[in-house]
Amino acid sequence: MTRVCFLFALLFAITSTSFSQKYPFKFGKVSEEEMNLEKCEFYPEATSMVLGEYGDLSFGFHQDDGWNYKMDVAVRKKIFQITDADEGNVKIRLYQPVKSSAKEEITSIKAFVYNLVDGKIEKEKLESREYYTTRLSDNWIEVSFAIPNIKEGSVIEYSYTKVSDYLTNLSTWHFQSNLPTAHSEFRFLIPEFFFYQISQQGNVYQTESDSQIKAENFTYKWQEEVDVNFSTSTRRTHTENIPSMSKWQLISMKNIPPIKDEPFMNNKSDIPSRLQFQLVTIKMPNSPPKTIAGNYTKFNSDMLTHSGMGERIKNGNFVKDLEPELAGKTNSEKASLIYNHISNHFSWNEIYTFLASEAGRPAYNKKEGNVAEINLTLIAALKEFGINTYPVILSTRGSGTVHPVYPSYDDFNYVIAAIEIDGSLVLVDATTRLPFGMLPTRCRNGNGWVVKENGGGWVDLKSGSEFGETTMLNMVFEEGVAKTHVTQKKSGYSGYNAVRKIKASSEEEYSESLSSALTDASIENLKLSELSYDAAVNLEYDVINEDMDADILYIQPMLTGAITENPFKRESRMSPIDFAYSQSYRVIAQITVPEGYTAELPQPAAFRLPENGGSYSYNVSQSGDKINVVSTFNLSKSYFSVAEYPTLKQFYQLVADKNLEIITLKK
Numbered sequence: 001m002t003r004v005c006f007l008f009a010l011l012f013a014i015t016s017t018s019f020s021q022k023y024p025f026k027f028g029k030v031s032e033e034e035m036n037l038e039k040c041e042f043y044p045e046a047t048s049m050v051l052g053e054y055g056d057l058s059f060g061f062h063q064d065d066g067w068n069y070k071m072d073v074a075v076r077k078k079i080f081q082i083t084d085a086d087e088g089n090v091k092i093r094l095y096q097p098v099k100s101s102a103k104e105e106i107t108s109i110k111a112f113v114y115n116l117v118d119g120k121i122e123k124e125k126l127e128s129r130e131y132y133t134t135r136l137s138d139n140w141i142e143v144s145f146a147i148p149n150i151k152e153g154s155v156i157e158y159s160y161t162k163v164s165d166y167l168t169n170l171s172t173w174h175f176q177s178n179l180p181t182a183h184s185e186f187r188f189l190i191p192e193f194f195f196y197q198i199s200q201q202g203n204v205y206q207t208e209s210d211s212q213i214k215a216e217n218f219t220y221k222w223q224e225e226v227d228v229n230f231s232t233s234t235r236r237t238h239t240e241n242i243p244s245m246s247k248w249q250l251i252s253m254k255n256i257p258p259i260k261d262e263p264f265m266n267n268k269s270d271i272p273s274r275l276q277f278q279l280v281t282i283k284m285p286n287s288p289p290k291t292i293a294g295n296y297t298k299f300n301s302d303m304l305t306h307s308g309m310g311e312r313i314k315n316g317n318f319v320k321d322l323e324p325e326l327a328g329k330t331n332s333e334k335a336s337l338i339y340n341h342i343s344n345h346f347s348w349n350e351i352y353t354f355l356a357s358e359a360g361r362p363a364y365n366k367k368e369g370n371v372a373e374i375n376l377t378l379i380a381a382l383k384e385f386g387i388n389t390y391p392v393i394l395s396t397r398g399s400g401t402v403h404p405v406y407p408s409y410d411d412f413n414y415v416i417a418a419i420e421i422d423g424s425l426v427l428v429d430a431t432t433r434l435p436f437g438m439l440p441t442r443c444r445n446g447n448g449w450v451v452k453e454n455g456g457g458w459v460d461l462k463s464g465s466e467f468g469e470t471t472m473l474n475m476v477f478e479e480g481v482a483k484t485h486v487t488q489k490k491s492g493y494s495g496y497n498a499v500r501k502i503k504a505s506s507e508e509e510y511s512e513s514l515s516s517a518l519t520d521a522s523i524e525n526l527k528l529s530e531l532s533y534d535a536a537v538n539l540e541y542d543v544i545n546e547d548m549d550a551d552i553l554y555i556q557p558m559l560t561g562a563i564t565e566n567p568f569k570r571e572s573r574m575s576p577i578d579f580a581y582s583q584s585y586r587v588i589a590q591i592t593v594p595e596g597y598t599a600e601l602p603q604p605a606a607f608r609l610p611e612n613g614g615s616y617s618y619n620v621s622q623s624g625d626k627i628n629v630v631s632t633f634n635l636s637k638s639y640f641s642v643a644e645y646p647t648l649k650q651f652y653q654l655v656a657d658k659n660l661e662i663i664t665l666k667k
Contacts, residue, residue, distance in 0.1 A: 024052030024183040024252075027074045030114045030155050035121055037078055042255040043180035047081040050181040051155070055173050057188040061218070071171050074159040077179070079150055087179070088113070088147035090158055095166060095410075096141045102165035106143045111158035113147050124149055126158075168292060169408065170196070170277035175253045176203060177272065178260075185252035186275055189214060191244040193285075197278045197293070202271055203574055205256055211249040217241045242285050251275060259574065263567040266445065266578035269400045278406050296449065299407035300456035308355030309391055309415075309451065312376045316384030318361040331387050335419045336436040338385065339428050342378040348431035354393045354415040371431050372415050378430045379417050388420035392427065392459060394448035397580065401446055404458075416443060418450050418459060425450070425459060434496060435534045438465050441493065441580045462638055466582040467493040471561030473589035480549030483542055484559055491536040493581055498537045502528070514541065517560065521545045553597070553665040557589040557620075557629040562659040568649040577640040577648060584634045591627040593665060599627055602661040607654050610647065613637035616655045620663075631659055 040046040053075040061067050077087055090111070094104040111126035131145045147156050162171060173186040190196060200207075218241070259272050280293045304310040322341060326334045351370035356363070359376035363369045369377075375391070382389040393412045395402050402411045416439065418425040426437045427448075434440060439461065447458040472487040490498045502510045511526045522544050529538035543559060558564060562585055568577075593599055605618045614635040621628050633655060640648050 023054050023074070024185055025074075025076050025157075027076075027110075027157060027159055028112070030076075030121065030157075032121070034076075034078065034155050035114065035116050035153070039080060040078075040180050040182075042182075043257055046180045046258070047083045048077055048079050048087045048179055050177065050179050050184070051076045051078050052183045052185075053181065054185040055171075055187070057170065057186070059189070059191055059194075066165075067167055068163055068165045069167065069170060071162045071164075072159070073162065074157065076155065076157040079152060079154045079156065082150070082152055086146075086150075088150045088156055089144070090147070091142055091144045092160070092162075093136070094141050094143065094162070095139060095164075097139045099138075104162065104164040104166065106160050106162055108161045109143075109145065109158070110160070111145060111147050112156070113149055114155040114157075115149065115151055116153060167194070168279045169410075170279075172277075173275040175205070175273040175275070176256050176259055178258050180258050181253075181256040183252065183254050184256060185250065187248070187250045188277075189246055189248045191216060191218070191246045193244065193283055194279060195281045195283070197280050199276050199278075200251075201274050201276055203273045205253050205273055208252045208254075209250060211247065214246045214248045216244045216246045218244055257574075262570070262573055262575055264577045264579055265575045266397050266580075267400050268398065268575070271575045293406050294408075295405075296407050296456065300449070300451055303391070303393070303451040303456075304453065306355065308357065308372070309376065312356050312359035312372075313379045313383060313391065315360050316380035316382070318364045319381040319384060322385075326385060332421045334385055335382060335387050335389075335421060335426070338381050338387075339378065339417075339419075339430060339436050342374065342381060343430040343433060346374045346377075346430065348374060352396065352413045354391075354412045371429075374430050375415050375417050378428070382417070382419060390418045390420075390425075390456075391451045392416045392418045392448040392461075393451065394443060394461060395445055396442045397445040397578075398442075399445070402449070404447075407449075412449075414443065416448070427459070427461070427464075433533045438492075438496070444580045462581065465492050466584060468584045469494050469561055469586070471585075471587045473557070473559055473561075473587065475555070475557075475559075475589070475591045477548060477592065477594040480547065482545040482548040482555075484545075486539075486541050486543060486560060488539050488561060489536050490539075495535070495537040496533055498539075499531050499533055502531060511541070514560075518543060521559075551667045555591060555663040555665060556660070557591060557627075557663055558587055558631055558659040559589070561585060561587045562631050563633055563652065563655050564659045566649065566652040566656045568645070568652055573642055573645040576642055577645065579635065579638040582634075582636050582638055585631070586633070587629075587631045589629040589631075591629070591663065593622075593625040593627060595625075596667050597665040600664040600666070601627065602658075602663065605654075605658050607651060609635075609637070609651055610644075611637070613640070613644075613648075614651065616651070616658075618658050627663060629663075 034051060040049040043049070053073075055071055055073045057069055057071040059067065059069050079087060092106060094106065096103045096105070109128070109131055113124045115122050126145060126147055131143060134142045134144065136142050147158065150156060164171065175181070175184040253273065256273065259268065278293060281289050281291050283289045319338065319341070322338065326337060329337065345364070345367060347368045349368060349370055353370050353372045356370070356372035356376050359373050360380045363373040363377045379389045379391060393415050395411055396414050399413055400411065416427055416429045418427055427439055428436060429439055429443055432440045444462045446461060448461050450456045450459050468491040470489045473484055475482055475484040507526060507528060511523055514526075515521070515523045524542045524544060526541040527539065531537065599622060601620050601622060602618070604620060607616045609615070614637060616634070617632045619630045
């Protein structure tokens with residue numbers, strides 16, 4: 001009787017990736033045309049540009065280490081002007097965990113700078129001793145180098161080979177960067193054993209592509225277990241060639257505009273046009289398919305038992321001293337008291353992470369820690385008093401969007417607490433002094449994953465709370481001076497921002513900042529309510545405008561507290577508009593017309609965004625010598641797509657123009 005045991009091991013691959021298509025440029029040799037280029041034709045304002053870049057990815061196998069992939073990269077840039085953005089500084093991040101034998105590494109770095117000297121091209125090489133490796137964290141390192149002697153008119157280029165043992169997510173190829181790119185090209189050759197979901201993300205531009213099926217032969221070793229007699233058996237090793245009809249593909253783009261910072265731009269890393277690879281299944285010869293791509297059900301289960309999360313929230317007996325204070329309180333009151341206690345007890349070291357090496361009593365005794373140590377300690381304390389509380393892991397604003405289908409540890413960088421109160425979840429972050437139930441702006445980024453027994457789920461991180469301001473203006477005229485008494489209430493994030501700003505400086509400096517926003521006016525008699533993160537901020541002050549005794553006076557009723565400038569200047573936009581919260585501004589102004597003057601008033605107006613995204617109204621009336629103006633702005637929607645940009649831009653322009661309209665007083 002023979003029993004066959006298939007143990008696959010690929011010894012080596014014989015591959016050839018030499019196809020007829022040429023690369024965007026020949027590394028090591030520049031042309032006179034490139035040296036004499038004076039501007040980027042498709043983006044003339046550029047101070048530098050990418051002349052060409054390419055990547056070439058293929059798989060390999062090593063008997064000792066198994067599968068890996070390598071990616072050859074080459075980049076060539078043209079420098080038109082020397083600016084603060086030093087394009088000669090190159091930084092490459094690599095995933096290289098301290099506690100893992102698997103790694104990513106860079107080999108074969110080459111870099112050159114080309115300059116015209118007396119009409120001749122002079123080539124200078126970067127020496128190998130000028131490369132540096134820096135460990136950024138337990139998981140990441142950075143290889144960096146600086147290309148020397150860059151001048152206006154220089155051409156620089158560099159190349160390297162990246163070798164990685166991590167096949168789950170192949171290196172993302174970015175066609176778009178902060179520079180205009182004349183030609184970006186990526187080629188990849190993937191054996192038929194690996195099925196990847198390949199997706200083009202970010203901005204969409206016209207692509208050129210080509211694909212072929214490439215025959216590769218791999219040497220495959222398997223073992224056969226053969227019975228020698230009734231009680232013993234032996235294994236025989238067999239070697240044979242297994243063919244792979246591998247898929248080769250080329251994707252390229254040309255004349256790609258740069259990514260530029262834009263108002264209310266969030267998650268810049270999501271914007272560039274790029275190619276991403278997610279390994280879904282592996283089907284090796286003589287083996288059943290193996291699913292690799294994870295799902296959030298399994299991810300949730302892993303988090304519950306992870307030593308850096310689930311194991312850290314099991315014991316909260318370090319807060320037993322709070323029992324007398326919590327006696328007789330509702331769960332909502334208990335949760336608020338415990339949250340405030342932990343928030344005031346800890347000092348945050350401003351380190352972002354969602355896993356903790358310690359939490360609970362050890363972290364509590366230290367009184368200082370990273371976000372995971374603080375918030376997992378908070379969760380343990382709340383659970384100790386019978387309050388259902390769960391970790392919520394997320395990606396902070398500017399750090400990218402979490403993949404909604406395939407979970408990745410790399411997507412997350414932060415953890416907060418979700419407290420179950422009367423059937424609803426209250427989200428809190430004890431690294432701040434924010435009111436109970438109010439998250440810091442950095443956390444308001446799409447959805448977070450609630451790690452929960454019996455299955456987790458998504459929670460909207462931007463629900464609840466707003467940025468609100470109500471301003472009352474009362475303008476009177478006395479002996480050629482216009483005096484406007486201002487009463488302002490700042491609530492939600494507006495109040496929180498005001499308290500932070502004042503506490504970081506002084507009331508005097510805050511008064512000066514209010515004055516600097518006014519034209520030909522000064523501020524007197526500033527009074528502030530008690531500064532607390534738990535309540536709205538109320539302030540009063542007088543605005544003084546002198547030389548207001550002419551025969552014709554032009555009055556700006558929306559002196560403060562209203563939108564008077566459109567933040568959106570560009571005709572088009574690459575990124576979605578992502579406000580951190582909904583917003584409301586209401587200004588109620590009353591102007592007492594001085595004796596002997598008549599008034600010419602603006603017309604009322606009202607504007608709305610589609611789908612109840614926002615509204616604005618402007619009403620004006622006069623009764624006797626009193627003019628009343630009410631400007632109300634509400635932005636109920638916080639996220640607008642690129643397609644909605646023209647409408648939003650027009651809405652803001654109409655609002656700003658209306659709020660800038662004047663009242664004319666004539667003798």
